[in-house]
Amino acid sequence: MASHIVGYPRMGPKRELKFALESFWDGKSSAEDLQKVASDLRASIWKQMTDAGIKYIPSNTFSYYDQVLDTTAMLGAVPARYGWTGGEIGFDTFFSMARGNASVPAMEMTKWFDTNYHFIVPELGPDMNFTYASHKAVNEYKEAKALGVDTVPVLVGPVTYLALSKPAKGVDKSFCTLSLLPKILAVYKEVVSDLKAAGASWIQFDEPILVLDLDSRKLQAISTAYAELESALSGLNVLIETYFADVTAEAYQTLTSLNVATAFGFDLVRGTKTLDLIKGVFPSGKYLFAGVVDGRNIWANNLATSLDTLNSLEAIVGKDKLVVSTSCSLLHTAVDLVNETKLDNEIKSWLAFAAQKIVEVNALAKALAGQKDEAFFSSNASAQASRKSSPRVTNEAVQKAAAALKGSDHRRATNVSTRLDAQQKKLNLPILPTTTIGSFPQTVELRKVRREYKAGKISEEEYVNAIKEEIRKVVELQEQLDIDVLVHGEPERNDMVEYFGEQLSGFAFTVNGWVQSYGSRCVKPPIIYGDVSRPKAMTVFWSSTAQSMTKRPMKGMLTGPVTILNWSFVRNDQPRSETTYQIALAIKDEVEDLEKAGITVIQIDEAALREGLPLRKSEQANYLDWAVHGFRITNVGVKDTTQIHTHMCYSNFNDIIHSIIDMDADVITIENSRSDEKLLSVFREGVKYGAGIGPGVYDIHSPRIPPTEEIADRINKMLAVLERNILWVNPDCGLKTRKYAEVNPALTNMVAATKLIRNQLAK
Numbered sequence: 001m002a003s004h005i006v007g008y009p010r011m012g013p014k015r016e017l018k019f020a021l022e023s024f025w026d027g028k029s030s031a032e033d034l035q036k037v038a039s040d041l042r043a044s045i046w047k048q049m050t051d052a053g054i055k056y057i058p059s060n061t062f063s064y065y066d067q068v069l070d071t072t073a074m075l076g077a078v079p080a081r082y083g084w085t086g087g088e089i090g091f092d093t094f095f096s097m098a099r100g101n102a103s104v105p106a107m108e109m110t111k112w113f114d115t116n117y118h119f120i121v122p123e124l125g126p127d128m129n130f131t132y133a134s135h136k137a138v139n140e141y142k143e144a145k146a147l148g149v150d151t152v153p154v155l156v157g158p159v160t161y162l163a164l165s166k167p168a169k170g171v172d173k174s175f176c177t178l179s180l181l182p183k184i185l186a187v188y189k190e191v192v193s194d195l196k197a198a199g200a201s202w203i204q205f206d207e208p209i210l211v212l213d214l215d216s217r218k219l220q221a222i223s224t225a226y227a228e229l230e231s232a233l234s235g236l237n238v239l240i241e242t243y244f245a246d247v248t249a250e251a252y253q254t255l256t257s258l259n260v261a262t263a264f265g266f267d268l269v270r271g272t273k274t275l276d277l278i279k280g281v282f283p284s285g286k287y288l289f290a291g292v293v294d295g296r297n298i299w300a301n302n303l304a305t306s307l308d309t310l311n312s313l314e315a316i317v318g319k320d321k322l323v324v325s326t327s328c329s330l331l332h333t334a335v336d337l338v339n340e341t342k343l344d345n346e347i348k349s350w351l352a353f354a355a356q357k358i359v360e361v362n363a364l365a366k367a368l369a370g371q372k373d374e375a376f377f378s379s380n381a382s383a384q385a386s387r388k389s390s391p392r393v394t395n396e397a398v399q400k401a402a403a404a405l406k407g408s409d410h411r412r413a414t415n416v417s418t419r420l421d422a423q424q425k426k427l428n429l430p431i432l433p434t435t436t437i438g439s440f441p442q443t444v445e446l447r448k449v450r451r452e453y454k455a456g457k458i459s460e461e462e463y464v465n466a467i468k469e470e471i472r473k474v475v476e477l478q479e480q481l482d483i484d485v486l487v488h489g490e491p492e493r494n495d496m497v498e499y500f501g502e503q504l505s506g507f508a509f510t511v512n513g514w515v516q517s518y519g520s521r522c523v524k525p526p527i528i529y530g531d532v533s534r535p536k537a538m539t540v541f542w543s544s545t546a547q548s549m550t551k552r553p554m555k556g557m558l559t560g561p562v563t564i565l566n567w568s569f570v571r572n573d574q575p576r577s578e579t580t581y582q583i584a585l586a587i588k589d590e591v592e593d594l595e596k597a598g599i600t601v602i603q604i605d606e607a608a609l610r611e612g613l614p615l616r617k618s619e620q621a622n623y624l625d626w627a628v629h630g631f632r633i634t635n636v637g638v639k640d641t642t643q644i645h646t647h648m649c650y651s652n653f654n655d656i657i658h659s660i661i662d663m664d665a666d667v668i669t670i671e672n673s674r675s676d677e678k679l680l681s682v683f684r685e686g687v688k689y690g691a692g693i694g695p696g697v698y699d700i701h702s703p704r705i706p707p708t709e710e711i712a713d714r715i716n717k718m719l720a721v722l723e724r725n726i727l728w729v730n731p732d733c734g735l736k737t738r739k740y741a742e743v744n745p746a747l748t749n750m751v752a753a754t755k756l757i758r759n760q761l762a763k
Contacts, residue, residue, distance in 0.1 A: 002365060005330065009331050010063060018522055048358065056202065058152050060155065066519075072120070076130055100702035108166070114614065128183070158229075178217065178221050210222070212245075226260045239264070265289035268291050278316060288316075297333065303381075332515065333357070334512070336353050416666060422640040423642075431724055436735060485552065485554075499559075506532040531582055540590075544597045566611050607647055624659040628659050644667070667693065694727070715754065
């Protein structure tokens with residue numbers, strides 16, 4: 001019985017790739033140094049899978065930024081502004097597309113389906129000339145082969161690539177990117193030819209687009225694409241992989257009818273309804289790659305349950321045609337539980353990171369082949385029973401409080417226009433008020449202070465004094481820049497979700513449980529293992545301290561319940577809505593304590609609300625109902641004069657704009673600049689928005705400093721569709737990933753542009 005892994009984390013167990021990338025970007029190391037770190041990591045990953053007994057080991061899932069950008073490079077689909085003149089695409093062009101440079105902005109970045117992973121959105125048009133410009137796929141296959149590992153090269157499928165692309169600037173928005181299918185297939189054929197010549201016997205095409213609600217045109221594109229590739233793929237075993245949700249009956253029929261396919265991969269963790277389709281009919285002689293081990297969470301697999309599922313599938317597809325797999329790439333989970341020395345043994349026994357999931361996959365494959373490891377299965381069963389019965393998981397008081405929420409929709413007593421009037425009388429803000437999103441640069445010195453405090457090398461008094469001094473610097477800087485509503489810069493926080501999770505009950509934390517978000521950016525999601533409550537105030541001291549340093553309004557900075565949920569590894573033993581309501585009650589307590597402490601502007605970030613939207617339309621209304629309700633619970637009890645902000649970033653918000661309005665926040669700041677001001681189109685189309693709104697005026701994920709004129713132009717575009725009395729001016733997102741040498745001039749230009757527009761409006 002065979003085993004397969006869809007993909008694997010790239011950063012390394014100690015974030016080796018992150019540090020190598022940042023060293024290279026800062027000019028402290030060479031391209032050769034970066035490539036050496038990458039090749040060492042790839043070799044380690046391939047060896048780990050080989051040692052674990054995995055038969056189908058992936059290659060070309062490693063990336064210096066993301067796999068969609070890798071595909072853009074492979075196809076030579078470089079926007080003209082980057083000045084690429086042909087040949088093999090190097091780091092300069094590749095990272096300019098991802099991060100921008102001093103001359104031109106980066107390409108748009110958005111979320112990869114419903115995950116916290118991001119990808120760079122391809123910009124295409126009818127005149128794009130595609131050319132085979134990156135040989136990464138074949139090079140990595142050869143690299144593994146030289147180490148004695150015969151891998152399955154993985155490519156982003158042509159239809160998924162085009163469906164996730166957008167019309168380039170200047171191209172009519174109605175342009176159908178799928179019309180470029182014949183052009184890109186010519187390059188795919190060259191890649192396939194190279195892989196065959198190198199000795200590949202299998203190839204994997206990732207087509208996660210198949211889990212969406214596809215119209216007949218996109219389904220036909222799948223059929224057309226793989227029919228066109230059929231002759232090129234002759235002699236290869238072809239796996240077409242889907243993940244993240246069920247496939248529809250129509251998509252299943254289209255997929256399983258493809259003559260070229262040898263095998264089909266399905267997510268049977270989040271796509272349980274697909275099981276019914278497989279049991280109804282599965283094409284004779286084809287392989288089924290059954291994704292029964294969760295690639296998106298950190299809970300140990302229930303091996304007994306998975307084995308039952310696999311046994312039922314074996315009866316349908318045949319013993320020699322069933323392959324045990326992960327539900328999706330393990331990119332979305334932490335790397336190795338072995339590195340966690342501070343988790344207590346009980347919680348640790350409930351978990352499996354990527355390295356452990358590889359072992360689970362192979363254990364299930366061996367059990368199907370009649371070589372069941374009884375001790376391993378017994379240990380797993382004991383851990384499952386321990387988690388189910390542990391008293392630390394359940395808090396009856398919390399469950400009762402959450403259950404009591406269901407009788408109300410938790411709306412503030414007055415409408416937003418009345419509240420805004422009351423808030424303006426109190427805050428006395430100028431027209432087009434300026435603010436930032438929350439965080440300021442996390443310097444090496446600041447990270448050292450937090451690290452030394454956690455290690456017990458400095459006292460609490462020394463730590464508090466150091467953080468106070470950092471807050472003072474941030475406050476003084478904002479006053480010098482003449483920003484209207486200030487933030488304290490969040491120097492006490494390494495990560496917005498981790499910080500709150502550390503102070504809430506029901507959460508556990510890792511030391512090295514890092515997960516890639518984009519590029520070199522990694523997050524360390526907390527683990528929600530039990531019922532959630534707030535033992536004591538979490539931010540009141542720091543917000544009050546910051547407010548005491550200025551007469552300007554100081555925002556209290558909180559993370560919203562849905563974002564804490566979506567950016568954590570969430571318990572899978574109760575509905576996600578129940579966990580959200582528990583978190584919402586904890587945040588509600590914090591909001592009310594901030595108000596009592598004199599904080600008049602409170603930001604409750606819901607950066608990940610859109611990210612959690614189910615991929616299937618039939619499930620979206622229910623999610624939005626409880627997610628938006630969860631946000632309203634947090635601030636239902638505050639006074640009209642307390643201004644509630646929220647923030648969202650790097651997703652497509654236009655399709656949920658009415659739910660955003662239903663959140664009933666007083667002010668929303670929202671990513672806008674990197675996505676070519678896509679957000680503004682919804683207002684051009686007639687949606688009326690009466691609350692305060694701050695579409696971002698510059699992209700903080702690029703080191704580029706936007707000139708004053710560019711920001712002023714953006715503000716004028718906003719004023720064309722939004723009333724001046726509700727418009728705020730702010731960056732796209734928090735500033736923690738930037739350096740002060742970038743932040744200071746960028747904010748200077750932002751304030752200057754705002755004053756320029758204010759003067760024009762006054763005239």
